[in-house]
Amino acid sequence: MNKELRLKIIQVCESKIDNKGENVGLSFYAFFKNKNDNPELLMEVAKWWILDNKLDHFEKALKIKEMVKFK
Structure with missing residues (x-):
């Protein structure tokens, strides 16, 4: 996952x-x-979320x- 995408994810979570x-929970x-x-x-994030980390559909933003x- 590139730095720009990581920053966007952090910003969305913080918001x-x-x-x-x-x-608060959210999905990818x-x-x-x-x-x-x-x-x-979208597929890169879906792979990271579902396959790599085995996360549920909704997870805590925190x-x-x-x-x-920290990755």
Whole structure:
């Protein structure tokens, strides 16, 4: 996962946490627009989420932020 994508994921997680609190959950779709304009990147994140880390559909934003931050 490239640095730009990591920063975007961290920003989205921080925004969700700020708006809804530390227990807010999200899916990997939260990092993309409703229009699928970059399917390769979507698949990269889906692979990281589902295959590499065996995460559930919804996970705590705080957990995802910490996972991405230290890789």
